[in-house]
Amino acid sequence: QRLILATRNAGKITELHAILADAGLDLDLVGADAYPEIPDVKETGVSFAENALLKAHALAQATGLPAVADDSGLCVDVLGGAPGIFSARWAGTHGDDKANLDLLLAQLGDIADEHRAAHFACAAALALPDGTERVVEGRMEGTLRHEPTGTNGFGYDPILQPAGHDVTCAELTPAEKNAISHRGKAFRSLAPVVRELLG
Ligand code: ITT
Ligand code: NA
DSSP states (O other), X not given: OEEEEOOOOXXXXXXXXXXXXXXXXXXXXXXXXXXXXXXXXXXXXXXXHHHHHHHHHHHHHHHSSOEEEEEEEEEEGGGTTOXXXXXXXXXXXXXXXXXXXXXXXXXXXXXXXXXXXXXXXXXXXXXXXXXXXEEEEEEEEEEEOSSOOOOXXXXXXXXXXXXXXXXXXXXXXXXXXXXXXXXXXXXXXXXHXXXXXXX
16 A cells, blocks of 8 residues: 655655654555656645645645645744744745754844743644545654754754753654654654554
8 A cells, every 4th residue: 555755855754764664554655756747735824734734635636545744843932933834944945954944043043041942843644535634743842052963864953952852853863863753753643543544
């Protein structure tokens, strides 16, 4: 049984393969890049859950196959939850991880550590060609560093230090990150739902 990973983000795809395999799903996982003719959907939702559902439905409808999607981002308390759903294009160009991270650090300036609370959020959505949908969410709380540290992961990983750890997400191994991450939590919750609905 094929399950489409409705994302073109290479960092997400790597993590999703590991998370879903560890959850015991024995499916033929293919990224959205396997369907280059299907255009990206406009992320017009006002929440991670809405955007994840938009992305999952777009692929499921266009291919006639079940699809899961991830919409995620970094929510900074002192910025009222920003960048939030705008995390991928915070500095203007979609997917420019370094520019996004640099702008965010500049906006925080030297605000003290006790005011640098933030969390990653992930909505994991499943859509079937018949319109059936499910969506669940996961979070990882932490604190934002003043400087990027570490080379693992992607996106804002070098600046988020997860609660209870003294390293950034980019210094964790992939397995360590997946065990505590927003994406790990969301997709471990979704896995039994996928198993049930795909039989
Ligand atoms: P798709 O829509 O194709 O899935 P995308 O990169 O556009 O890819 P999003 O709109 O969900 O995906 O944006 C996610 C943003 O949040 C992106 O800028 C990431 O850098 C950031 N982000 C999400 N999860 C992250 C993680 O685990 N570590 C670091 N940054 C993360
Ligand atoms: Na998004």
